[in-house]
Amino acid sequence: MQRTLIIDTPKNIGKKVTLAGWVNVRRDHGKIIFIDLRDRTGIIQVVFAPNKKNPEFQKLAETLRSEYVAQIIGAINERPKNMINEKIPTGKVELLAEELVILNSAQSLPIDLNAEHLDMGLETLLDMRPLTLKHSKARAIFKAQAEIVKTFYEFFSKNGFMEIQAPKIVPEATEGGSEVFSIEYFESKAYLAQSPQFYKQIMVGVFERVFTIGNVYRAEPHDTTRHLNEYTSLDFEMGFIKDHTDLMKIITEWLKFLVEQLSANCHDELDAYGVPLPKILDDIPAISFPEAKKIARKISGKETDDLDLEPEEERILSGYAAKELNSEFLFVTHYPAKKRPWYTMPDDADPKYTKSFDLLFRGVEIATGGQRIHNYEQLVQSIKSKGINPDKFKFYLMAFQYGMPPEGGAGFGLERLTAKFLGLANVKEATLFPRDMKRIDLLLHKEKIIKEEKK
RNA sequence: GGACCGUUGGUGUAGCCCGGUUAACACGUCUCCCUGUCACGGAGAAGACCGCGGGUUCAAAUCCCGCACGGUCCGCCA
Numbered sequence: 001m002q003r004t005l006i007i008d009t010p011k012n013i014g015k016k017v018t019l020a021g022w023v024n025v026r027r028d029h030g031k032i033i034f035i036d037l038r039d040r041t042g043i044i045q046v047v048f049a050p051n052k053k054n055p056e057f058q059k060l061a062e063t064l065r066s067e068y069v070a071q072i073i074g075a076i077n078e079r080p081k082n083m084i085n086e087k088i089p090t091g092k093v094e095l096l097a098e099e100l101v102i103l104n105s106a107q108s109l110p111i112d113l114n115a116e117h118l119d120m121g122l123e124t125l126l127d128m129r130p131l132t133l134k135h136s137k138a139r140a141i142f143k144a145q146a147e148i149v150k151t152f153y154e155f156f157s158k159n160g161f162m163e164i165q166a167p168k169i170v171p172e173a174t175e176g177g178s179e180v181f182s183i184e185y186f187e188s189k190a191y192l193a194q195s196p197q198f199y200k201q202i203m204v205g206v207f208e209r210v211f212t213i214g215n216v217y218r219a220e221p222h223d224t225t226r227h228l229n230e231y232t233s234l235d236f237e238m239g240f241i242k243d244h245t246d247l248m249k250i251i252t253e254w255l256k257f258l259v260e261q262l263s264a265n266c267h268d269e270l271d272a273y274g275v276p277l278p279k280i281l282d283d284i285p286a287i288s289f290p291e292a293k294k295i296a297r298k299i300s301g302k303e304t305d306d307l308d309l310e311p312e313e314e315r316i317l318s319g320y321a322a323k324e325l326n327s328e329f330l331f332v333t334h335y336p337a338k339k340r341p342w343y344t345m346p347d348d349a350d351p352k353y354t355k356s357f358d359l360l361f362r363g364v365e366i367a368t369g370g371q372r373i374h375n376y377e378q379l380v381q382s383i384k385s386k387g388i389n390p391d392k393f394k395f396y397l398m399a400f401q402y403g404m405p406p407e408g409g410a411g412f413g414l415e416r417l418t419a420k421f422l423g424l425a426n427v428k429e430a431t432l433f434p435r436d437m438k439r440i441d442l443l444l445h446k447e448k449i450i451k452e453e454k455k
Numbered sequence: 456g457g458a459c460c461g462u463u464g465g466u467g468u469a470g471c472c473c474g475g476u477u478a479a480c481a482c483g484u485c486u487c488c489c490u491g492u493c494a495c496g497g498a499g500a501a502g503a504c505c506g507c508g509g510g511u512u513c514a515a516a517u518c519c520c521g522c523a524c525g526g527u528c529c530g531c532c533a
Contacts, residue, residue, distance in 0.1 A: 025493080025494070025495095027491095027492050027493065027494095027495050027496095028489085028492095028495090029489055029492065029495075029496085030488065030489040030490070031489075031490045032489090032490040032491065032492080033490095034493065045492085045493065047490095047491085047492095049490075050490075066483090079491095080491085083491060083492085085492095085493055087493080088493090091493090108465085108483075108484050108485090109465085109466095109483070110466060110483075110484095111465075111466050111467095111482090111483075112466070112467095112482050112483055114482095115466095115467095115482070115483095116494075119466075119467050119468095120466060120467065121467085121525080121526075123524095123525060123526080124467090128466095179531090179532080194533090197533090218532070220532050221456085221531070221532095222531060222532060224528080224529085225526095225527075225528090227531095227532075311528090311529080312528095312529090335533090339533080344533090356533090358533085365533090369533095411533085425527095426527095438524095438525085443524085445524070
């Protein structure tokens with residue numbers, strides 16, 4: 001018989017159906033046993049009542065434990081009025097089991113998957129990732145994350161952007177600055193891409209508007225709640241822009257669409273975390289870097305680096321924007337040229353600053369973008385001014401020799417965005433299998449100990 | 456790399472300040488009882504040489520020193 005999904009059970013009252021899923025929990029009352037069965041669409045209560053014709057059946061039901069995988073055939077019955085469970089969408093019905101096939105057993109769980117919260121340290125949470133991801137609150141994170149990616153794809157596709165696949169193996173330490181992972185590449189050396197930057201720019205010369213969603217790699221030895229050594233970047237790049245404000249406009253439009261879709265499709269997931277969705281103003285406030293610096297200094301009373309915003313200042317500015325400007329998002333524009341890559345377009349009024357921006361959301365930088373230099377000669381000059389030989393970028397520069405429109409783009413950190421929408425303390429919680437200095441799936445030092453013990 | 460905090464059954468914590476005999480609690484696990492629960496309930500049981508090494512002491516989970524590991528913040532970082 002064809003499998004029925006749990007979400008569809010209320011439509012099948014009185015019918016005999018086949019359900020398949022995991023045992024969420026067993027409530028054994030002796031003669032009568034209740035199982036909460038879970039599949040990808042929901043949870044339903046299954047009732048095992050004494051069966052005189054087949055006493056073995058009840059014994060088999062008694063062996064069911066959490067996370068056992070089972071196929072159950074039975075009749076969907078309406079529950080008596082006083083036994084309706086308001087907490088679940090299928091609370092008005094239940095399955096009276098007639099046949100049970102155990103598709104797979106499960107070892108006893110080291111954690112309580114039915115507890116309201118996953119009450120454990122980050123280390124344990126990640127060490128047991130294949131199991132802890134099954135918890136409803138963990139699943140909620142990645143449902144919301146998938147929605148973010150989906151809206152990015154939909155929005156930019158609708159607006160004339162084409163999806164491209166950027167290579168992850170690259171020949172040079174792309175833009176200099178941040179550390180990259182080197183890999184053996186046959187007889188020579190190559191690197192893992194720290195961003196799709198060069199390739200999305202080249203493709204603007206071909207398709208005018210492009211976007212790409214993919215992993216990027218940073219070999220920086222950072223150890224914070226907002227950094228990963230492998231993360232997912234949502235990138236777009238577009239030609240024929242006036243300046244960076246065109247980019248900020250399209251980002252604002254996407255964010256509006258995103259919040260709308262999250263509200264419509266991830267209501268339960270957001271509810272589980274209790275963090276309200278942000279309001280997106282028609283114009284997200286934008287303040288220039290020098291202005292932002294002044295505000296941050298005034299509030300903190302601290303003298304800080306002239307060229308960059310410190311994490312504490314980013315938090316201060318976010319708080320300021322939320323309180324004074326009525327927006328949880330804040331653009332900071334015109335970062336100093338010294339702190340931006342060489343392809344960043346300088347500002348006409350004062351070339352010490354650039355036509356670039358960061359987007360702050362709830363205290364962290366979630367996107368970076370700006371207008372790029374599209375003139376070949378100017379770009380070569382800019383590379384030289386950083387003391388780099390332009391020959392290293394011959395391949396990339398070719399795009400600018402043969403007709404590059406005025407262009408720009410931006411990149412979002414998917415995990416940071418997810419974490420901030422749900423109010424998670426650490427981006428690693430918003431990463432299925434986070435890679436950091438200490439961990440690739442398991443903690444690296446633990447792996448070492450295991451290897452040494454084997455020797 | 457720096458600062459601070461931490462490390463106690465499978466998981467989360469209490470006990471440590473003020474050293475003392477069976478290391479406590481909750482969840483999970485196992486056994487038994489239970490026909491209406493929905494994070495079912497009841498009775499019982501198993502499970503920890505208290506991160507590692509050293510010191511002080513008649514006596515150390517508890518005090519001292521060193522190390523390892525983790526967490527948070529910072530640094531670093533498009």
